[in-house]
Ligand SMILES: Nc1ncnc2c1ncn2[C@@H]1O[C@H](COP(=O)(O)OP(=O)(O)OP(=O)(O)O)[C@@H](O)[C@H]1O
């Protein structure tokens with residue numbers, strides 16, 4: 009089955025409290041689509057509206073052309089994976105996986121065959137007769153995934169499925185989820201507040217804040233061309249530096265230093281917020297026009313060394329990342345010269361709301 | 369780990385408790401095998417003259433069998449209804465969040481504080497109205513009503529402790545509410561249901577008051593009522609009375625043993641993380 013999900017102007021209220029004010033999104037067939045955002049921004053709420061567990065105060069939800077606003081949960085043909093797995097403790101692994109098939113009154117042979125297929129796909133076939141309490145967290149989540157997929161749902165919904173696992177298992181399971189999602193080929197909505205996980209797993213990401221979608225795009229788009237300052241800080245790390253844009257010369261001025269940018273949608277000179285990722289600063293021995301600063305602190309993290317630099321002209325602190333070297337690093341207090349990779353920076357309007365770089 | 373002296377104290381305390389609990393049963397059983405005279409001369413020792421007269425009298429004369437069956441019917445049917453309605457109500461009350469559900473919950477729980485015997489007169493009228501007097505069917509509704517508050521109290525707490533997502537997962541998998549209740553809620557509530565059953569079983573089995581006020585007919589008497597007839601104002605056949613009581617304790621012991629395994633599971637559930 010190929011299913012795309014269309015949400016038009018969704019509104020969710022809990023009593024007087026509007027949690028989602030107006031969300032519209034198109035989720036494509038077979039896509040792994042992630043809702044990403046800080047705690048309390050309404051990710052779970054939106055997911056549960058798609059699932060049918062929450063009432064919908066406004067807007068329309070479609071699976072393909074079919075409007076599902078008032079459809080019973082059990083008729084939506086969805087699979088769902090929960091943060092706490094929610095597998096049935098009194099059933100064996102096999103019975104858990106067979107649960108949904110049995111509700112569909114299928115032939116017994118078919119039930120067994122389908123269950124076996126997904127037990128094997130999730131590599132839990134050898135544990136099929138165990139009770140959930142005899143499984144590790146990762147194995148339990150595999151059971152939950154098998155149970156969700158075995159009913160051949162049109163849509164798979166996952167709410168922070170990895171957050172109860174330890175760091176190592178999280179990496180492993182996120183690969184499993186991505187592989188299985190591609191292999192089964194199912195439209196998936198994935199909820200997480202972990203931006204790295206979202207980047208690693210998603211085809212596209214919707215970054216949410218306060219019940220509003222701030223940016224929808226591929227991980228690359230969101231990282232390189234965030235639509236506003238919230239997205240720029242939430243995805244990866246970035247430095248905001250006060251700067252001035254000269255429209256006729258297409259120059260960005262930061263104190264004495266300036267550099268050229270040529271894809272800015274600004275017609276006249278204006279103050280802007282310059283956003284530079286820590287890895288987009290370059291160190292110079294001594295250059296004529298450079299950004300002068302003093303190293304205030306330094307953190308060695310193995311591959312990279314992070315340094316806090318105070319800019320000379322306005323005393324702003326910026327974070328700079330350099331690949332670690334064997335020689336002695338620049339010591340704290342050292343005066344340094346920086347330049348900026350002009351093609352990678354973003355300029356935001358002073359109100360933080362708009363990215364002034366034209367999308368190509 | 370307990371220290372040695374703590375251990376000794378614990379065992380000492382438990383031994384005293386066990387003695388207090390077992391002593392009356394011991395007295396009951398040994399004396400049921402003694403002739404009347406010996407019961408008074410040697411109340412606590414093993415019988416010197418062993419007799420089965422009491423048991424013979426119970427089983428062959430009188431209507432003990434009928435009383436016995438009546439009591440089993442009343443107890444089992446009442447318990448089944450209490451557990452069934454109690455768990456259904458608990459599932460609904462635990463899942464449904466609103467002012468109305470809180471009101472209903474408090475309404476049920478309030479029953480814990482009101483002794484049902486205060487309503488005896490009205491209950492008698494009610495039974496007369498429905499012509500249930502002198503039948504065991506007059507007892508069952510009263511016992512069910514009596515058992516509801518504590519059952520709903522215990523079971524609702526248990527349902528609330530089950531992860532909500534489990535019900536969601538079952539729904540997503542196409543299960544109806546009824547199916548979820550039977551296949552998920554009831555199996556997971558087994559320890560709690562056993563607790564509720566044990567709790568109510570004793571009260572119903574031993575109840576003397578309602579059979580006394582509702583029932584006069586011989587064929588509808590319960591054991592508690594039947595036994596009371598053996599205690600005369602001037603003369604009591606103690607051997608027979610004690611034999612009756614010993615026999616009456618057997619089914620309840622069996623039921624208790626069956627249920628207590630689940631009950632203990634409930635007590636220790638959550639103590640060890642699975
Ligand atoms: N049943 C409810 N009644 C009232 N308010 C609710 C309810 N469920 C959620 N909310 C509120 O809606 C907002 C969004 O909650 P939601 O659970 O969707 O956040 P989330 O993005 O999933 O956060 P997290 O990452 O912590 O899971 C929160 O402010 C929360 O307090």
Ligand SMILES: [Mg+2]
Pocket residue numbers: 051052053167
């Ligand atoms: Mg959430």
